Each structure stands twice: as structure tokens, then as C-alpha cells.
Amino acid sequence: MDYLAAMRAFVRAVDLGSFSKAAAEEGLKVSTVSRYVSALEADLSAALLNRSTRRMHMTEAGAMFYERAQQILADVEEARTATASLNDRPRGLLRINLPGAFGRLHIVPHLKDFLSAYPDLKVDATLTDATVDLIESGSDVAVRIGALTDSTLVARRLAPHRRALVAGPSYVEAQPLVAAPDDLRRHECLMFALQPSGAWYFRRRGSGDEPLTVPVGGHLRANDSEALRGAALAGLGIALLPTWLVGEDIRAGRLLPLLPEWDGLISPGPERAIWGVYPPKKVVSPKVKVFLDFLARRFGSPPYWEGR
Secondary structure (H helix, E strand, O other), X not given: OOHHHHHXXXXXXXXXXXXXXXXXXXXXXXXXXXHHHHXXXXXXXXXXXXXXXXXXXXXXXXXXXXXXXXXHXXXXXXXXXXXXXXXXXXXXXEEEEEOHHHHHHHOHHHHHHHHHHOOOEEEEEEEOOOOOOHHHHOOOEEEEEEOOOOOOOEEEEEEEOOEEEEEOHHHHHHOOOOOOHHHHHHOOEEEEOOOOOOEEEEEEOOOOOOOEEEEOOOOOEEOOHHHHHHHHHOOOOEEXXXXXXXXXXXXXXXXXXXXXXXXXXXXXXXXXXXXXXXXOOOOOOHHHHHHXXXXXXXXXXXXXXXXX
């Protein structure tokens, strides 16, 4: 038995909750994964998993073995990474986790150039707005947007995350002028359903003042920024949206910026940014490093979606 391969198959089967998913990820047959686990159980003289037609559970022995096996596999991968980094040639499979809209607009279109620059790499991209556990999912790196919560992950700031107050020309022409943040109380505001309160927050650009709290509301709420952009384009109201989403619309005149001398937030708190995050390791994998370096260069400073 290839003991390391068997340990890897067991750990991924537990992480993914399925022999078939582990087999697909490792490029093995389901029967091979099952045979690996059975061989481990025979070698250890202990059942590692209780399996039924619907689910599987680790036994006490399985939980103990899983914890040690996970650490051993991490140590082996770290040793391989440290050695491979000596020639600094990125290779292999890079598993990346991306937020949906931002990934579609500002990462996937650049992957052709990235893969041309690093032909020994392959990319497995997962686009989701859910916060995925990188270690459990086996991801190498993720792009996250907003304020980082407390985490054991290593974070690298790739670009600022700013919002623009925008409305379509048809709305602006038909409604009273917005001259100050407090004027928004009397306007149709397109609300992000997942924001923590019914207010927006504004700080005059470049000042260190506490942000003003402005209660806002309207007839439309949505849990998707792209839907709110569509509503703003249709003239349904005023939206506070990321510049990476509406920068091109502003340049093309499809959306008009309001209160450009103010920075707007949908919630108060620490710095918002676009981050690259990855699990802590003694040696950063060359493939993770070159990916984050590539994104930082491609985004630019200021980022290209805000114009230079």
C-alpha cells in the first residue's frame, strides 16, 4: 500500500464527506479510495469510519488518525513546497476561491495572460460569495472583499474597496438634487439586503472624521450587487455600489456619480479592501505568490476600474 496516498484519500474523504468526491478530486476510482481506507483499517486493526448508504462518521480511532494524518500530509506538502521554491518555478494545480461578481469581472478575464506567463500551472477556480474554509476545501488561495474578520489566514492587500453613490440619468433628471448626504433621506435608495442596518455612512474624502449615519430606504432591496446595479441603470433609484462594479458605467455615462467628495459605506468599521488570503505556512508556495503578484500588478494603483 502507498501509505501517503492512502492517508490522503482518507483525509479528503472525511473532509468532503464522500468517497466519490475524494476519488474525483484525487483522480482515482471510487473503488481505489475504498480499498485504501480498508487497507488502513487492516493495518491499524481498527475501524476508521462507520459507513451507511447515506453518510459516514469517523470512529474514535478514525478521529485520532485523521488529526495526525492531516498534520503529516501538511508537513509533507510543506517540505515539497520548500524544496520546489528553490528554483521558484510555479507548477501544478492552483485551487483558487473567488467572489462571484468580482471574479467574473476582474479575475477570470485575466487568467489567459496568467496561464500564458506560467504554462506549468493549471487553475481550478471556484466562484462563490460564501466564505469557504480554505483548509477544509483544499483551496490554495482566495480573494476576499471587505473588512477581514479575525482569522488565522495570511492576508495580502491587493486593492482598495471603495463604493460610489450612483444613479441613472433618468432618475437624476426627474428627482431633486442630492447636494449632501442627508438629502438621501428623501430619495429612493436601492438597499443591499445583507447590510446590517437601514443606514448608509459617509465621511468627507480625505478626512479622519467619524462617519455620518444617514437612514435611507426605498421600495427595492436585493441581496445581489449586480441586481442593484441593474436597478440603478433602469432609473429605479440611487445605489451605493463598489467602484469595481460600476466604474465602467460611470466612464460611459450610463450611471452618474453623486456626492463624489464623500466616501460611502454600507456599514461602519475597519478598512475595506480586496484581499488575497491563504493558509499560514512557513514557506509561501510559489504558485500562490505569483498569482497574488500578478493580480496586484494587473489591478494597479489606483485600480484600473477607478481610472488612472
